[in-house]
Amino acid sequence: MNNLDKLLEFRLERGKLITQQLLNKVVDFNEEQINLLLNRKGQVIDYQLGTLQTDLIEGVRRRRSKKRLSGLRILVFHKGKRRIKKELVLKYRLDNLTYFNLNRQYLEIIFPEIKQGRLTGIAKQQLGLKEADTFNYVDIVYKLEEELSHVETHQIKQSQERAILVGSKEESLKELKNLTTTAKVEVVTNLTIRDRVVDPAYYIGQGKVSQIKRTLINQQANVIIFDDELTPAQYSNLEEGLGVKVIDRTQLILDIFAQQAQTKEGQLQVELAQLKYLLPRLIGQGAKMSRLGGGIGTRGPGETKLEIDRRRIRKRIHRLKKDLKKIRKNRQLQRKNRRHPVISLVGYTNAGKSTVMNLLTKAEVEAKGRLFATLDSTLRQIKLPIGRQVIVSDTVGFIKKLPHDLIAAFKATLEEIKEANLLLHVVDSSHPNLKERMAVVHDELEDLGVLDKEIITVFNKADLVADNKLDLLQRDYPNSVVISALHGKGKERLLNKISSFIVQxxxxxxxxxxxxxxxxxxxxxxxxxxxxxxxxxxxxxxxxxxxxxxxxxxxxxxx
Missing domain, CATH: 3.30.70 (Alpha-Beta Plaits)
Incomplete structure (x- = not known):
């Protein structure tokens, strides 16, 4: 054992900053500077020689709660030449940083300073060696943590999630709000940012980070949701800087899918997408997925598996891919045995596809009027007026910025669209941005390689739209039908349109x-x-x- 390694055997009495025995040992080593990392129990858990570097604490497990300090402190023994690294106290939420001058025999202690429940600066205190013998630093730490908890909790119940939404476009933020409420999270306010060059470290500028911090306290929020996908570095930096859970649009959509998945196939597909999303966000952190806590962004079929490390995640991803490959093969065999044409309903989420399905087939598929109510394909057989039997398929809805990993994971489900003979593009004709939404669906269908198929545009919710607007829509989209699926209007027109194609x-x-x-x-x-x-x-x-x-x-x- 290296002589210096014997320092790791030391354990100070709880609350003691330093002991004569430890001091004697350090003096024996005759080094210019020795830096020790200790926990609150007094145990020396690591050491470092020379100038104090962040390597001493990086990667060491410490308390993550923003209502408490880390439970770690650094004790620096030096001979007069040192630079005080006071920023470490705030960055790593240290109990304290103590410098002991070996030549002058006194301690300089740096504690974090707390105002209104937030770490705002540092406070210094000097002690002689005799005074240090009776000084209990833990008493001060407990008082600091008590101050820290007053505002940090915002008086929010643990089960209550209150979100601030951050994005650059008003219409997109409206959709993000719908997604958030679908995930059963309360939205307290929106923050709009200007379109500009994205900050690689925080996505937003430091000024906006400070504004969010103030809004968190004022609005008693505990979740920040960004309208764009964050990089792993941005995600980590924002959580560290804001002290609350941070999620992006992708993770929010994955969370909704996790709540809605009912069948085994749907659950497997969602879990695969979740793990593929989370894996790069664990690399380099040396952390477990448990640091995410519960609630939004952590739910789903894989929730019981969120305590697994990167190696086991990769193994799980491999297993899920194998299971889904088997499902795809079974689906292919089932499709080979089909005698009837398949008509697949596609469209933007919440356009009313399930209601159209019920209108055509009397299937009584639950039409919940919320985003992503349908995840698992529903197949029903009907007889057209021409006497031909056909299969109608209702599939998952599309949305702007639909996560790529989610589309890849739902390959088995989306193959129903690829194998269909006819696509019915269901459109919410009452939506003010219907053409933009139609373009989103068009792009997704292009990615799936199905634009060569016959597509009938079905303008749904006609009861909410003026007749002159419906006339314009039909003029712009000749191969279309206007219906109100909820009120049963237009069914005959739609069936005749389908029949005209099938009879070809x-x-x-x-x-x-x-x-x-x-x-x-x-x-x-x-x-x-x-x-x-x-x-x-x-x-x-x-x-x-x-x-x-x-x-x-x-x-x-x-x-």
Whole structure:
């Protein structure tokens, strides 16, 4: 063992700044400067020679609560040449930083100074060696922590989450507010920032950070939500600087998905997206995910697994990908066995897709009127007026700045869109920014590679819009239908529009089936429409409209 390592065996009496025994040992080493890191129990947990560097405390586990100090202190023994690192006291919330002059035999103690529940500066105190023997620094620390807790808590209940929203565009902040309330968090105020070059360290400037600090106290808030995705460094710096939970738009959306996921598949997809998002935010911190605490941004299927380190997260991600790959294979097998065309509902979240689904299929899918109410694909079969059976699929809604990891994780669900024969783009026609929202959906469909498919635009919520505006929308989008799904208006128009497309893939045929081939009748009725039918001694004569694919199979029965 290195002689200096013997310092790690020392344990001072609780509350003691220094002891003669420790001092004698340090003098024996005859070093210009020795820096010791101690916990509140008096145990020496690390040491450093020479000029005091942050390496001594970086990476060491310390209390994270902003209502308490770190529980750590630094004791510096020097021979007269030293630079006081008072900034360390505030940055690392030290109990104190004590300098002992080996030549002059006195201590200079630096405590944090607290005003209105916040660390604002430092306070110095000098003691001789004899005075230090009877001095209990822990008593002072407890008083400081009592002052720290007065305003820091803002009198907010632990279960109550009150958020300040930060963004640059008013319309986007309105949507962020809807997302936040969907996540069951109260919004207390918005802070608007100017569009400008993003600060790589804090995303916003120091002036705005100070404004947020004041607003936190005034509004009794305990969560800050940013409208854009933060880098890991920005996220860490903001939490450290503001002393409250900080989340971004991506994490908020992931939190909502975590609350809404009902099926095993949905839960796996959300957990995968959450872990892929969180992994880079743990790198370099040496921290556990438990530092996030509970509540918004930490919920979901993976919540019980939030105490795992980076290595185990990577293993979990690998496992989730394997499980979802199996689900995708099963879905592909199911799709191969489908005989009927698939019509997929797509659109911006809360446009009314589930209500349209209920209108078409009487499926009684829960239409909650809130963001991302539907995460898991819902499939229902209906019969069109032309007699053709089709499958209607309701899928997850899109939103501006939809997290890339989320789209990747929901690959299995979104494949329903890729495999569809027809897309119904459901639009909230009453929304003031409907064209911008339509553009968001268009971009997402382009990323999925499905813009070559037939798309019928369904302008929903027509009961909330003036007729002249609806006329303009239909003029701008000729391949569209106007409906009010909630009130059941426009259903017949929509079904006829769908039928017009489906019938393009059908052909009229005349068939003669012998009675031993009558089992084809059921298939013809399911997939097409029988126009005429007659019987004689030799069999059944049919005139029907059927899909081209089925017509090819019945080619030998044509007359």
């Amino acid at each position: 893939g059908m052909i009229k045929v005349k068939l003669k089936l012998s009675y031993d081939k009558a089992n084809w009748l059921d298939r013809i009725y399911q997939e097409g429409r029988v126009l005429n039918r007659s019987y004689d001694n030799q069999g059944i004569k049919l005139e029907a409209q059927i899909p081209n694919r089925l017509a090819a199979k019945l080619k030998k029965y044509k007359i």
